[in-house]
Every structure is written in structure tokens, then in C-alpha cells.
Amino acid sequence: xxxxxxxxxLVFILFGTxxxxxxxxxxxxxxxxxxxxxxxxxxxxxxxxxxxxxxxxHWFFDPTKTTGVILIGFLPIExxxxxxxxxxxxxxxxxxxxxxxxxxxxxxx
Numbered sequence: 001x002x003x004x005x006x007x008x009x010l011v012f013i014l015f016g017t018x019x020x021x022x023x024x025x026x027x028x029x030x031x032x033x034x035x036x037x038x039x040x041x042x043x044x045x046x047x048x049x050x051x052x053x054x055x056x057x058h059w060f061f062d063p064t065k066t067t068g069v070i071l072i073g074f075l076p077i078e079x080x081x082x083x084x085x086x087x088x089x090x091x092x093x094x095x096x097x098x099x100x101x102x103x104x105x106x107x108x109x
Contacts, residue, residue: 002064002065003064003065003066003067003068004067005065005066006061006065006066006076006078006079006082007067007078007081010078010081010082010085013085013086013089014085014088014089016089017088017089017092017093018092020092020093020095020096021092024096024099024100025099026091026092026095026096026098026099027095027099028088028091028092028095035088035091038087038091039083039084039087039088042083042087043080043083043084046083047072047075047080047083050074050075050079051074051075054074054075055074061076061078061079066078
């Protein structure tokens with residue numbers, strides 16, 4: 001069961017925030033273009049950073065805590081999902097607060 005520890009953390013993060021989309025109408029998942037434009041630089045930078053850190057032995061991923069599915073030769077799928085789930089959770093939190101306070105974001109008039 002420890003093979004799913006990392007996935008478990010991601011599920012916990014997602015369930016901890018996805019309700020904001022429904023209950024507080026954060027509208028993050030309805031603004032697909034904004035979501036993609038947010039995720040692309042984050043995922044790109046962190047995949048490069050992970051690659052650098054892994055090939056230089058700065059860190060590694062415990063194979064007993066991951067599923068063993070490795071992408072592009074070095075990256076556990078859980079790590080890639082982390083780079084997607086955490087920014088989505090942050091956006092959901094941000095948009096939920098904005099929804100409650102009824103404030104505009106920088107790109108809205």
C-alpha cells in the first residue's frame with residue numbers, strides 16, 4: 001500500500017480543494033485557457049528542475065512510495081501529477097476567495 005503514498009497525498013490535496021469549484025463556484029475548471037496558460041510554464045520549469053536535480057543526485061524518488069510508472073526516462077508519474085494538482089489547488093483556493101470577496105483579478109475589468 002505504500003506504493004500509493006505519493007498518489008494518496010495528491011488525492012488528499014485535490015479533494016481538499018475541488019469542492020471549491022462546485023460550492024463556491026471558483027470557475028477554475030471552466031476557464032480552460034487560463035488554466036492551461038498557468039500550467040504550461042509551471043510544469044515545464046519543474047520538469048526541467050527535477051531532471052537537473054535527479055541527474056546530479058540532488059534528490060531521488062523512493063520506489064517503495066511510488067507506483068513505478070516513469071515518464072521520459074526519469075520522472076515518476078506522481079511527480080508530474082504533483083506539478084498539475086498543486087497549481088490547480090492553488091487556483092481553486094485563489095478563485096474561491098475572490099468569489100467570496102467579489103474582487104476582480106488582474107486580467108479582468
